[in-house]
Amino acid sequence: MRASLTQLLSILAVVLGATTLLLSAWSNDGKAEAETSVHFIPVEQAVERGLEAFLDRSMSQAVDDGADLIVLEIDxxxxxxxxxxNISDIVRGADVPVTAYVTGExxxxxxxxxxxxDHIAMQPGTTMGAAQVVDGSGTAAEDKAQSAWEGNMQGAAERNDRDPQYALAMTNxxxxxxxxxxxxxxxxxxxAAQAESVGYAExxxxxxxxxxAAYDLDSAEIVEAEVSFAEQLARWVTHPAVIPILLSAGAIGLMIEFFSPGFGLPGLLGLSSLGLFFFGHLFAGFAGYETLILFGIGAVLLAIEIFVPGFGIFGILGLGAIVSSMLMASYxxxxxLVALLIAFGLALITAIVLFKYFGQRGPMKKMVLHEEATAEEGYISNESRTDLVDEIGKTLTPLSPAGSMLLQDERLDVVSEGGYIEQGRNVRVVKASGHRIVVREVEETT
Structure with a gap:
């Protein structure tokens, strides 16, 4: 009886152990399946530094979340x-497999x-290629830049065992x-079909x-990487075509405010434009707060130069600080430098137009002296000898046309009305204005 009980307990222990193992395996499988995730990150619009900042954050977040696959949806x-x-360095350095999924171009x-x-997938009807380097005007870049870019494209193809001749044909x-x-x-x-046939799309x-399904991840959790409002704004304001517009709007707005009394919409527009410029570059990681501090110092120095008489030193230092802050913030x-030259040129044209048609107003009035020292207000630079008009005297020196005459025992510095007058001739005072006395020779009669 005791032996049978012992055998029964042994059998129960084995059954319980097997059940526990099965439940544990089932639980782990379900947990692993639930934790499988794929992060989809959009790569859209122009490739610029704002996109770089977004991809850096999104891919780092995917790795930290334990993603099994990162999919870059490229268009x-x-x-x-x-x-x-820089983006390619981020992609190559990811600790998670990365698939480029071309959904447009x-x-x-x-x-x-x-x-x-690591892998490339494409939707039907999509395209990939045309990768020649061009400059800002749309023409082919110089040989040095082109050669470096061809090397990059070839290296990227060889990294994943793709035939480099097609990568080079995209650039050359x-x-x-x-x-x-x-x-x-x-x-x-x-x-898409050609890319698959030549091994450029798996x-x-x-x-x-x-x-x-192609990666056996049908049941994986899909995580969408969303571009925040701040990132969208940063991408917009750091776009190469937008930067000159922002700087020009800032310069013109402040210039108009400089000619306007009080503080109004133009000044607000100018400050907002410059604020957007610095916000975008700060958020995208191109600049630190030191650029804002340097810009503030420059603005203060310019204000000192405008409102306090100086020798131009504060103005030069202020302008240099502002330009330096923008160069530090730029990628x-x-x-x-080109964007600043555009903004400076437009601001200069605006200043000329405002000065010509609107005169001196607002803070500009403090830079120009408007009061006049008139005789009506008691300011006399030199008393006019109007009492001498029509009086006759004699020249002490030849007048050619300036010289001296004697009039009522007073020696006077005079000028002749016309040409040369000899010494000892009678002359009449015809005009006296300030220190200038004009005389005319008197014809002698018998």
């Missing part, structure tokens, strides 16, 4: 080379970002790809669901 016409290089810098991802119009119908003078742009899928010194 961009391209953008700045420096921003593309991945042109120029967008193609470079895609090539640096002199290369021909006969099998794809790309002749000399053309840049390669791959369709999948061509219709939607997210199909993409996740490109050369581009910022």
């Amino acid at each position: 961009t016409p391209g953008g700045a080379v420096d921003a593309a290089n 991945a042109m120029s810098a967008g193609a470079y970002i895609a090539l640096n991802a 119009p002199d290369l021909e790809i006969e099998e794809l119908g790309v002749g000399e003078g053309e840049l390669l742009t791959l369709t 999948e061509v899928v219709e939607d997210r669901e199909s993409l996740l 490109s010194t050369a581009y910022m």
Whole structure:
């Protein structure tokens, strides 16, 4: 009886242990399945430093959240080379697999970002390529910049065992790809089907669901990376086309306020424009608070120069501090110098127009002396000898036309009305204005 009881207890222990293991495995499987997540991050509009800041934050957050996959949904016409290089460094340095999913177009810098991802997927009808470097005017960049960019594109392709000739054909119009119908003078742009055929896309899928199914992540949690309002604003104000507009609006607004009494809408517009400029660059990580401090110091120095008589030292130092603060806040010194020159030129034109048509008003009145010292108010620089008019005297020296005459035992400095008058001639005073006495020779009669 005792042996049977012992056997029964042993059997129950085995059953309980097996049940516990099964429940634990089931629980872990369910937990692992629940914790599987895929983070979708949009890469849209122009590639610039504001997008770089957003992707840096979003990808860091995905890694911290334990994402199993990061998907960059790309639809961009391209953008700045420096921003593309920095974004690609972020993509390559991610501790989580990254897939570039082209949902529209991945042109120029967008193609470079895609090539640096671990995998590339494309929707049907999308394109990738045309990645030649161009300058601000839209023309091909110099050989040095072009060569460096070609090296970057080739390296990105080789990193994931892709044939580099297609990456080079995207950047160099002199290369021909006969099998794809790309002749000399053309840049390669791959369709989704072409990209898959040459190994530049691992999948061509219709939607997210199909993409996740291709990676056996059908049941994964989808996490959307959203661009905050502050990030949207920062991306807008740091766009290369917007920076000159903001600086010009700031300069013109303050210039108009300088000619207006009180403080009104133009001044508010000017300060708001400059505030947006610094906010965007601070938020995007291009500048620190030291730039704001330097700008404030410059503004104070300019105010001292305007309202307190000086020798121009405060003005020069103030202007230098303001320009330096903007150069420090910029991601490109050369581009910022161009933007500042545009803003300065427009502000100068505005100042000339305001000065011509509106005169001196507002703070400008403090810089110009308007009071006049008139005779009506008792200011006399030199008393006019009107009592001498029509009096006759004799020249003590020749007048040619200036000289001296003797009149009523008084020696006077005079000028002749016309030409030369000899010494000892009779002359009549015809005009006296201040210190200037004009005489005319008197014809002698018999």
